Amino acid sequence: MPLAGEDRVKLQSLQEWISLDLELFEREYARLLSGELPLLVEISEHLRRGVGKRFRPTLLLISSKSAEEPNAEAVFAAACVELVHTATLIHDDFIDEASTRRGLPTVNARWGASAALIMGDFLYSKVFALLTARQRHEELAILARTTHQMSIAEMMQLERRRRLSQTEDEYLGIIRRKTASLIEASCEMGALVNPELVEHRGRLASFGLNVGLAFQITDDIFDYEGDLRRLGKPVGGDWREGRITLPFIAAWKNAGGEARQRILDCVAAENNGGNGADHWPLVCEFVQEHGGLEFAHTRAHHYGQAAKDALGGLPALPQREILAAAADYVLARLY
Amino acid sequence: MPLAGEDRVKLQSLQEWISLDLELFEREYARLLSGELPLLVEISEHLRRGVGKRFRPTLLLISSKSAEEPNAEAVFAAACVELVHTATLIHDDFIDEASTRRGLPTVNARWGASAALIMGDFLYSKVFALLTARQRHEELAILARTTHQMSIAEMMQLERRRRLSQTEDEYLGIIRRKTASLIEASCEMGALVNPELVEHRGRLASFGLNVGLAFQITDDIFDYEGDLRRLGKPVGGDWREGRITLPFIAAWKNAGGEARQRILDCVAAENNGGNGADHWPLVCEFVQEHGGLEFAHTRAHHYGQAAKDALGGLPALPQREILAAAADYVLARLY
Numbered sequence: 054m055p056l057a058g059e060d061r062v063k064l065q066s067l068q069e070w071i072s073l074d075l076e077l078f079e080r081e082y083a084r085l086l087s088g089e090l091p092l093l094v095e096i097s098e099h100l101r102r103g104v105g106k107r108f109r110p111t112l113l114l115i116s117s118k119s120a121e122e123p124n125a126e127a128v129f130a131a132a133c134v135e136l137v138h139t140a141t142l143i144h145d146d147f148i149d150e151a152s153t154r155r156g157l158p159t160v161n162a163r164w165g166a167s168a169a170l171i172m173g174d175f176l177y178s179k180v181f182a183l184l185t186a187r188q189r190h191e192e193l194a195i196l197a198r199t200t201h202q203m204s205i206a207e208m209m210q211l212e213r214r215r216r217l218s219q220t221e222d223e224y225l226g227i228i229r230r231k232t233a234s235l236i237e238a239s240c241e242m243g244a245l246v247n248p249e250l251v252e253h254r255g256r257l258a259s260f261g262l263n264v265g266l267a268f269q270i271t272d273d274i275f276d277y278e279g280d281l282r283r284l285g286k287p288v289g290g291d292w293r294e295g296r297i298t299l300p301f302i303a304a305w306k307n308a309g310g311e312a313r314q315r316i317l318d319c320v321a322a323e324n325n326g327g328n329g330a331d332h333w334p335l336v337c338e339f340v341q342e343h344g345g346l347e348f349a350h351t352r353a354h355h356y357g358q359a360a361k362d363a364l365g366g367l368p369a370l371p372q373r374e375i376l377a378a379a380a381d382y383v384l385a386r387l388y
Numbered sequence: 389m390p391l392a393g394e395d396r397v398k399l400q401s402l403q404e405w406i407s408l409d410l411e412l413f414e415r416e417y418a419r420l421l422s423g424e425l426p427l428l429v430e431i432s433e434h435l436r437r438g439v440g441k442r443f444r445p446t447l448l449l450i451s452s453k454s455a456e457e458p459n460a461e462a463v464f465a466a467a468c469v470e471l472v473h474t475a476t477l478i479h480d481d482f483i484d485e486a487s488t489r490r491g492l493p494t495v496n497a498r499w500g501a502s503a504a505l506i507m508g509d510f511l512y513s514k515v516f517a518l519l520t521a522r523q524r525h526e527e528l529a530i531l532a533r534t535t536h537q538m539s540i541a542e543m544m545q546l547e548r549r550r551r552l553s554q555t556e557d558e559y560l561g562i563i564r565r566k567t568a569s570l571i572e573a574s575c576e577m578g579a580l581v582n583p584e585l586v587e588h589r590g591r592l593a594s595f596g597l598n599v600g601l602a603f604q605i606t607d608d609i610f611d612y613e614g615d616l617r618r619l620g621k622p623v624g625g626d627w628r629e630g631r632i633t634l635p636f637i638a639a640w641k642n643a644g645g646e647a648r649q650r651i652l653d654c655v656a657a658e659n660n661g662g663n664g665a666d667h668w669p670l671v672c673e674f675v676q677e678h679g680g681l682e683f684a685h686t687r688a689h690h691y692g693q694a695a696k697d698a699l700g701g702l703p704a705l706p707q708r709e710i711l712a713a714a715a716d717y718v719l720a721r722l723y
Binding site for chain 1: 425426427428479482483501502503505506507508509510512513514516517519520521523525528529532533535536538539540542543544546547
């Protein structure tokens with residue numbers, strides 16, 4: 054999703070330190086995304102037009118850096134992570150029946166459900182085939198575990214769709230697998246590809262995990278608060294798709310029986326063929342009134358701080374400050 | 389798909405030699421398929437009820453055998469191959485919008501498209517996570533390459549849907565990736581897990597590839613000839629789904645302009661909202677009249693023979709005869 058204004062500047066300033074690495078990443082990503090089949094070429098070109106933030110490759114490349122010269126294995130690993138991320142988005146958009154992504158039609162909207170399913174399968178399997186051909190056993194192990202966790206999260210989400218009463222722990226179990234695991238993997242892989250940094254693998258993984266949690270919580274807050282700075286993302290999408298996220302979970306916990314009943318009535322009306330959009334203002338008000346957003350803000354800050362704490366064990370490497378700034382960037386998106 | 393009568397006897401007689409291994413495989417497969425999430429448990433139990441032929445595990449276990457005692461790595465590898473096969477069937481049924489498989493509702497028909505997509509992703513990623521956790525790098529490399537080939541075949545099939553004029557080479561390129569690659573992988577993995585047989589890896593792979601080609605060609609013939617012995621598979625499914633297979637390709641090559649035009653008229657009528665079922669008898673007649681089935685039979689026999697030839701280089705191992713009988717089983721399905 055494109056960033057505008059201040060946000061873009063902040064992420065870009067983090068990316069300055071690795072600008073050459075990122076350039077090589079873009080070339081590698083484009084190369085790996087391409088193929089010979091006409092349909093594949095068509096979809097790949099479309100995907101390349103909707104450029105994302107490159108948040109995961111950015112963290113991987115920052116985590117891996119210890120020399121001026123870009124590290125070819127880091128560039129390759131970053132491309133693999135972004136291919137996995139792209140595959141996930143394609144399958145996610147299908148599940149959510151989303152029609153746009155990064156301001157462009159989604160693969161399912163433009164080429165149909167079968168093409169979306171196949172393109173996702175193609176990208177996942179390509180990453181595994183590339184990593185085995187290159188004998189990158191450890192990165193492969195990380196990404197195999199991670200994609201499996203992500204699929205479990207999807208199943209959890211499907212099971213708990215529209216289930217209003219959920220615990221914070223259940224929510225964390227989902228977002229840890231769904232979002233934080235790949236960001237954790239990115240940071241860990243950054244350490245793995247550089248013999249000088251491999252001893253910091255555990256700390257960088259822990260940083261990534263916590264940044265990932267903060268990242269998803271802020272995203273879930275945006276879905277309630279709206280965010281004019283973030284283009285192309287409609288507010289209330291999670292609620293419409295039946296995803297119950299932290300702001301709602303916290304509000305539900307705080308609310309009394311009467312307030313809960315009003316929400317239950319909305320849901321019953323929606324289940325009887327009503328339109329979710331009708332009740333969205335009421336749900337928003339409920340979440341706001343019962344401290345859901347406040348609580349979610351607190352938790353996002355908690356994980357942002359935990360991420361920075363994880364960096365504490367690192368020696369005075371240049372990336373220590375830059376990664377701390379990345380954690381700040383994630384939280385700063387809230388203001 | 390359940391086999392009836394003679395067919396079942398024939399496959400079962402091949403399976404006698406590895407009956408204990410197959411029993412352990414069933415237990416391992418059930419164990420790996422299970423999980424903790426309620427939805428996963430539900431879908432897994434459903435999948436276990438629709439027992440397939442276990443053709444791929446059978447070939448893997450036969451290929452791997454050199455001692456009375458079952459080989460635990462072979463049993464594990466066979467379970468991985470069957471998990472991949474199951475994932476493929478789930479995604480395939482989704483693409484084809486199939487409503488039944490092995491006499492039961494498909495995952496997409498029963499739990500919806502999202503569950504089918506997620507369950508397939510879950511199984512694929514589980515196999516890769518299991519193989520990396522067990523450090524089975526070579527089997528992982530084979531299955532990574534194979535699943536990637538399978539996804540490419542799906543894309544090719546999607547691209548060439550309803551394209552009447554295709555070459556035999558194009559068709560072979562698809563079925564090699566879609567079907568033969570996993571059967572090839574099964575036989576190669578059988579050799580890989582047994583140090584006494586690993587030197588025969590290439591020959592067993594070549595056997596599997598050719599048996600796989602014969603297998604798919606016979607399947608494609610069944611779709612035209614019908615086969616009362618094979619329950620649960622409606623005839624003409626490929627044509628309705630727009631899959632142009634060898635019997636049609638050969639007939640199209642042999643047919644004159646007038647006969648081709650009649651088929652083109654049918655397709656035009658179907659594209660204008662008609663029903664494929666209406667023209668199916670005409671298409672069948674076209675394929676029969678222009679030697680499509682005869683040609684496909686010849687090609688199936690060619691690959692069956694090539695499979696047996698590949699066994700020629702093996703020493704007088706017990707599986708040499710049994711695998712030759714497996715090739716005969718594939719062809720015998722035609723009569």
